[in-house]
Amino acid sequence: MLIIGSHVGFNKKEQLLGCVKESIKYKANTFMFYTGAPQNTKRTQIDKNITIEALKLMKENNINYSNVVVHAPYIINLCNENNFSFSTNFLMEELERCNNLGIKKLVLHPGSHIGLGVEKGLNNIIKGLNQVLDNTPNNNTTILLETMSGKGTELGTNTEQLKYIIDNIHDRKHIGICLDTCHLNDAGYDLNNFNSYLEEFDKLIGIDKIGCVHINDSKNSINAHKDRHANIGLGTIGFDTLIKIIYNKNLEEVPKILETPYIDKIYPPYKYEINMIREKTFNNNLINDIKLKN
Numbered sequence: 001m002l003i004i005g006s007h008v009g010f011n012k013k014e015q016l017l018g019c020v021k022e023s024i025k026y027k028a029n030t031f032m033f034y035t036g037a038p039q040n041t042k043r044t045q046i047d048k049n050i051t052i053e054a055l056k057l058m059k060e061n062n063i064n065y066s067n068v069v070v071h072a073p074y075i076i077n078l079c080n081e082n083n084f085s086f087s088t089n090f091l092m093e094e095l096e097r098c099n100n101l102g103i104k105k106l107v108l109h110p111g112s113h114i115g116l117g118v119e120k121g122l123n124n125i126i127k128g129l130n131q132v133l134d135n136t137p138n139n140n141t142t143i144l145l146e147t148m149s150g151k152g153t154e155l156g157t158n159t160e161q162l163k164y165i166i167d168n169i170h171d172r173k174h175i176g177i178c179l180d181t182c183h184l185n186d187a188g189y190d191l192n193n194f195n196s197y198l199e200e201f202d203k204l205i206g207i208d209k210i211g212c213v214h215i216n217d218s219k220n221s222i223n224a225h226k227d228r229h230a231n232i233g234l235g236t237i238g239f240d241t242l243i244k245i246i247y248n249k250n251l252e253e254v255p256k257i258l259e260t261p262y263i264d265k266i267y268p269p270y271k272y273e274i275n276m277i278r279e280k281t282f283n284n285n286l287i288n289d290i291k292l293k294n
Contacts, residue, residue, distance in 0.1 A: 002246070003067050004215075004277060005030035006258040006270035012044045016054035016101060024061050026271040032069040032107070032212075032257045035097050039074060041090060046100050055102075067255040069144075069178075069212050070098050072108040078128030079111035079121040079155065087111075091132050091143075098141040105211050105255075107144045107178045110156035110165065121155050126168045133171040144178040144211045149186035149227035157187045157225075163204045176209045180259075181237060181245060182216035182230070188223035191241050198250055207250050215246060215256045215277075231260045231286065232273045239282040246277055263287055267294040 005028035008019045016033075023031040036043040058065055072094050076087045091108070098106050111128075113121025129143065145165060150157035156165070162177060169175045181191060189197055198207060217235030219228040233239030246256055256277075258270050267290050276283050283289060 001029075001252075002278065003030050003064075003253070003255045004028060004246070004258075004274055005032065005067075005255065006260075006268075006274070007032050007071070009033065010035060015044065015047055015050045017050050017057065020054045020057045020061070020063065023063065024057075026268070026274055028270070028274055029061075029063050030067040030069070030255045030257070031063075032071055032259075034071050034073065035094065035101075036073070038071070041073075041075070043093075043097065046097060051101060065102060066104050068103055069105045069107055069255060069257060070094070070101075070103045070141075072106055072143075074109065076108065077111045077114075078125045079113045079116060081116070081124065084124070084128065088128050088131050091128070092136055095132065095136050095139055095141055095143075099139060104141055105144055105176075106141050107146050107212060107214075109148065109154075110145050110162075112153045113155055114153055118155065118161075121153070122161060122164055125155065125165055129165070129175065130168075130170050133169065133174055139174060142174050142176050142211055144176045146178040146214070147180050147183050147187065149180075149183040150188075150225040151186075151227045157183075159201055159204050166205060166209070176211040177205065178212040178214060179210060180214035180216065181242060182214070182218040182235075183227060185218045185222050185237050186220050186224050186226055186228075188225075190222060191237055191245065194241070194245050194248065198248070210251065210254055213245070213251060213254055213256050214259050215242060216259050217242065229260055231263075231269055232258070232276060233282045233286070239276070243277065243280055247280075263290045267291060 008022040010033040148154040217230035
């Protein structure tokens with residue numbers, strides 16, 4: 001069964017319930033959300049009664065809670081020695097919030113070394129993840145390191161770097177990978193040969209470590225190292241290639257999450273993109289249809 005959804009909003013009033021309602025509107029069967037704004041530390045206390053109501057609505061609409069994903073805020077950078085304690089402490093708080101919500105998957109950008117160099121940056125990530133996981137013994141959430149485009153001094157831009165991190169984690173049971181199609185393209189991977197990429201990934205890390213796939217087209221050419229998402233079928237990766245990735249049998253049980261841009265920064269495209277993906281047919285009039293129907 002196709003497990004498909006998108007990024008949705010998490011607000012103070014409706015919290016998880018609002019996420020579920022938005023996902024139902026898009027006809028999705030999973031979703032991803034931030035527990036607060038990704039650029040700051042402001043977080044609302046989790047209301048258990050709202051969470052219970054949300055879980056009931058999910059069950060009524062055949063949304064499997066184990067496939068729901070939280071994305072960690074961008075302000076966490078385990079590479080940065082100046083803010084190391086802040087990043088580890090805030091990541092532990094996010095894990096606690098995920099556990100309180102019953103979320104099993106937390107996507108994390110590995111970090112940017114900001115001049116320290118690749119080796120030092122990778123070792124700082126390992127140190128931070130070990131510190132976080134070693135100090136959360138009752139944790140039930142897996143941290144999924146996202147594949148990155150290589151913009152600036154980002155790390156996690158190739159399979160070898162991700163393997164090095166995972167190989168040095170004490171609690172490997174709670175560490176995994178989130179693939180991002182735009183990031184892979186921009187990092188230099190030819191997604192027309194996605195099966196070859198998966199074969200190499202399986203040799204180095206293991207396909208079983210893939211816990212989520214971000215489905216995004218790219219505005220950039222391969223190996224651009226820029227990270228600019230495009231709507232499905234309207235970028236350089238293309239609809240047919242993305243469909244092959246989405247329906248790859250090796251990833252059948254992995255949730256696919258859309259992070260494509262709003263049309264004119266106003267209209268969410270997810271309902272229409274999810275429909276295209278389910279139909280496996282590209283809508284050449286996608287943009288106009290979204291504008292007309294909103």
